[in-house]
Amino acid sequence: MTQTQTNSSTASYRDTYYTRTMVPSLDAAPLTDRIETEVCIIGGGIAGISCAYELTKAGRAVVLLEADQIAWGASGRNGGVVGPGFAADGAAIEKKLGMKTAKQIFDLSQEGVDIFRSYTETLALPGVDMRPGSLSVTRYRDAQAMQDYIRHKADAYGYQLDYISTEKLREMVRTDRYFDGVYDPQGFHAHSLNYCLGLARETQRLGGRFFENTRAVSMSRHGAGHLITTPAGSIQCQNIILCQGGMVDGFHKRLQRNLLPIGTFVTATEPLGDLADEIISTTAAIVDTRMACDYFRITPDRRLLWGGGMTGMALEPANLEQQMRRALTSVFPQLADVKIDATWSGLLGYARHRMPYVCELHDGVWAATGLGGHGINVGPIIGRLIAEALVENGQRHKVLDSYGLTWNGSMFGPLAADTVYYWEALKERYFEWRYR
Ligand SMILES: Cc1cc2nc3c(=O)[nH]c(=O)nc-3n(C[C@H](O)[C@H](O)[C@H](O)COP(=O)(O)OP(=O)(O)OC[C@H]3O[C@@H](n4cnc5c(N)ncnc54)[C@H](O)[C@@H]3O)c2cc1C
Numbered sequence: 394m395t396q397t398q399t400n401s402s403t404a405s406y407r408d409t410y411y412t413r414t415m416v417p418s419l420d421a422a423p424l425t426d427r428i429e430t431e432v433c434i435i436g437g438g439i440a441g442i443s444c445a446y447e448l449t450k451a452g453r454a455v456v457l458l459e460a461d462q463i464a465w466g467a468s469g470r471n472g473g474v475v476g477p478g479f480a481a482d483g484a485a486i487e488k489k490l491g492m493k494t495a496k497q498i499f500d501l502s503q504e505g506v507d508i509f510r511s512y513t514e515t516l517a518l519p520g521v522d523m524r525p526g527s528l529s530v531t532r533y534r535d536a537q538a539m540q541d542y543i544r545h546k547a548d549a550y551g552y553q554l555d556y557i558s559t560e561k562l563r564e565m566v567r568t569d570r571y572f573d574g575v576y577d578p579q580g581f582h583a584h585s586l587n588y589c590l591g592l593a594r595e596t597q598r599l600g601g602r603f604f605e606n607t608r609a610v611s612m613s614r615h616g617a618g619h620l621i622t623t624p625a626g627s628i629q630c631q632n633i634i635l636c637q638g639g640m641v642d643g644f645h646k647r648l649q650r651n652l653l654p655i656g657t658f659v660t661a662t663e664p665l666g667d668l669a670d671e672i673i674s675t676t677a678a679i680v681d682t683r684m685a686c687d688y689f690r691i692t693p694d695r696r697l698l699w700g701g702g703m704t705g706m707a708l709e710p711a712n713l714e715q716q717m718r719r720a721l722t723s724v725f726p727q728l729a730d731v732k733i734d735a736t737w738s739g740l741l742g743y744a745r746h747r748m749p750y751v752c753e754l755h756d757g758v759w760a761a762t763g764l765g766g767h768g769i770n771v772g773p774i775i776g777r778l779i780a781e782a783l784v785e786n787g788q789r790h791k792v793l794d795s796y797g798l799t800w801n802g803s804m805f806g807p808l809a810a811d812t813v814y815y816w817e818a819l820k821e822r823y824f825e826w827r828y829r
Contacts, residue, residue: 410698414694415590423625423626427627430602457602471659472698479767480766501774502771504774512592526581527577532572557576570724612758650801653802658702660718661736683821702716748796
């Protein structure tokens with residue numbers, strides 16, 4: 394086993410489907426001076442870049458520090474599936490906060506989807522290549538529950554979804570693994586590394602400053618603001634926004650104690666040509682309904698991109714490629730002989746309640762993190778919420794205040810997370826056996 398990710402000041406992107414199809418990297422120079430700015434953002438994933446773009450657009454002086462390269466972490470190596478919602482289950486949010494607040498929260502998550510789509514289109518971000526549809530599928534017969542879910546989403550949230558019967562589903566996804574489906578015509582999948590690079594470039598064009606290979610090492614109060622040090626420079630600023638995702642490194646110990654890094658895995662086959670149409674005849678991304686779900690899609694260059702698995706131990710199994718091949722051939726035995734071109738892991742940052750932290754921690758220091766497995770829509774909306782808060786004293790982020798900092802369980806946190814995943818997997822296996 395090896396660590397899922399390690400940062401180093403000279404690291405380059407890990408070989409993934411995304412890096413094989415990426416637009417040119419930013420190649421921003423490391424920080425070597427002492428500089429001043431209004432806002433300093435720590436972490437150049439989708440959360441940090443979204444904050445940087447919104448604040449720069451609103452006229453603030455912004456500096457973003459990235460320990461490696463832009464979107465080197467989860468934002469540049471994920472499944473690419475974009476849809477509304479958060480990592481926390483919608484029903485759990487309703488139960489905790491009531492329907493009215495749950496709807497406000499859902500609407501924010503939908504706004505995040507709209508931001509991703511509209512920036513990609515209006516800013517003409519290259520290589521993002523959005524493909525329509527997302528399809529949620531069950532591994533056991535569950536038609537009634539899915540139809541109830543669709544009705545509830547329409548009645549309570551005004552969000553339209555379509556039920557897909559077993560017969561129709563098996564025309565769209567040629568496997569007998571799945572039984573019922575919910576199709577979201579507003580969902581899509583995309584190249585989130587290219588989105589991040591494109592938005593970072595737009596931010597630079599508006600005057601935002603990015604420094605790659607620049608790890609924030611320490612922060613302290615300095616005059617009326619803060620001083621951040623890096624290996625070869627420092628930044629004097631009024632506000633700090635912490636956007637380190639699951640790659641917390643002790644920079645802000647209190648936040649670190651309240652976040653759990655979770656490892657998860659993706660693989661991409663060689664281009665499949667006509668075989669791609671033989672297994673999947675929809676453009677949609679497909680996600681099963683399990684807690685540690687499988688998700689997959691045909692990429693624009695006709696590979697199967699397949700993701701799944703979770704571990705609280707943040708470790709990458711030595712035989713990861715074999716494990717991923719076993720998972721995808723259990724659904725598509727037709728792919729037994731295809732070549733796998735790249736397999737990789739990534740780290741997610743989770744709060745125990747599975748909702749993001751979007752709040753002022755103290756004295757102008759903000760958290761914009763804990764996006765979990767739903768970051769491609771959540772990153773863009775929390776960027777907007779934080780910019781509203783800093784620029785116009787906006788209060789929309791406060792709807793998330795009920796999800797405050799929650800201790801990660803220290804050394805027991807990863808064990809607890811794995812126990813929950815195993816327990817859920819066991820329950821799901823029973824359902825698969827019981828409702829075949
Ligand atoms: C394998 C995988 C599949 C996923 N699939 C999906 C999906 O299909 N749909 C979806 O919506 N979400 C998905 N996600 C989740 C989504 O990718 C994340 O929620 C999101 O990218 C997190 O963004 P972030 O900006 O918070 O963190 P990251 O993208 O991890 O960025 C954090 C950055 O901070 C930097 N950093 C850390 N410490 C420092 C420091 N001290 N100084 C400077 N920089 C620092 C890191 O180098 C890193 O680049 C997936 C995630 C993974 C890993």
